[in-house]
Amino acid sequence: MTTARTDDHSHPDDDGHAHGSLRSYLIGFGLSVVLTAIPFWLIMTGALDSKQGTALAIMALAVIQIVVHMVFFLHMNVRSENGWTMMALIFTLVLVVITLTGSLWVMYHLNTNMMPGHDMSQIP
Numbered sequence: 001m002t003t004a005r006t007d008d009h010s011h012p013d014d015d016g017h018a019h020g021s022l023r024s025y026l027i028g029f030g031l032s033v034v035l036t037a038i039p040f041w042l043i044m045t046g047a048l049d050s051k052q053g054t055a056l057a058i059m060a061l062a063v064i065q066i067v068v069h070m071v072f073f074l075h076m077n078v079r080s081e082n083g084w085t086m087m088a089l090i091f092t093l094v095l096v097v098i099t100l101t102g103s104l105w106v107m108y109h110l111n112t113n114m115m116p117g118h119d120m121s122q123i124p
Contacts, residue, residue: 019075020072020073020075024072025072025073027072028068028069028071028072028073029072031065031068031072032065032068032069035061035064035065035068036065038061039057039058039061039062042054042057042058043058070089076089
């Protein structure tokens with residue numbers, strides 16, 4: 001018959017992963033609300049004169065919000081699972097960037113090199 005040690009502070013449902021506190025969830029929620037409200041404000045007020053500037057600002061805020069969600073809600077950091085979670089994320093992002101960049105490059109060159117330069121209204 002075995003007895004539990006009294007100095008063991010592990011919980012039966014403790015799987016070794018970091019869990020967030022109420023404070024960290026509230027901080028993440030607050031940041032998410034702010035990072036959602038800013039693009040809404042940018043569009044509704046027309047604060048930036050340029051459409052491209054507005055689009056870039058919204059995309060930058062979207063990337064920041066993704067990071068906030070990963071850190072505060074998914075508890076991803078360089079220490080979890082000895083950094084393998086973050087390495088898998090970085091690898092995935094690199095593959096997505098390569099795929100998107102390559103696809104855009106191919107589509108641009110197909111459009112440039114394959115489209116006829118003729119005026120289509122002259123064809124009977």
